Amino acid sequence: MALNYIDEIAARIEATLDPEQRPDDDAWALYRLYALLVLVKGVDVSLEDVHDAWSVWMATINPKHDALVPFSSLDPAKRSEDGPYAQAIAAVARVLNSQSFDGTGAR
Structure with a gap:
């Protein structure tokens, strides 16, 4: 099955x-929110940003x-849990920027 550009990024x-x-839960909706963060x-x-996206997902x-x-209400240890996700989002953004990503699978 071909993925659309959002699902490819996710x-x-x-x-x-x-x-x-x-995440242990079905997290495809969360990965799509993270894909939006890659784009914006x-x-x-x-x-x-990562916490806010996670919060939208968790609210459902x-x-x-x-x-x-709110992120500002979290203790430092809880805030740091968003680190791996921010790193993954930034890493994907760097790769896509270097590949002139056009969302069609073509480079």
């Missing part, structure tokens, strides 16, 4: 993450999650 993000860092923030993605699957608060 798949790249998932593949970039260490398997132990991938690219290598400038922040931990707060567990609206009472204890980390579903």
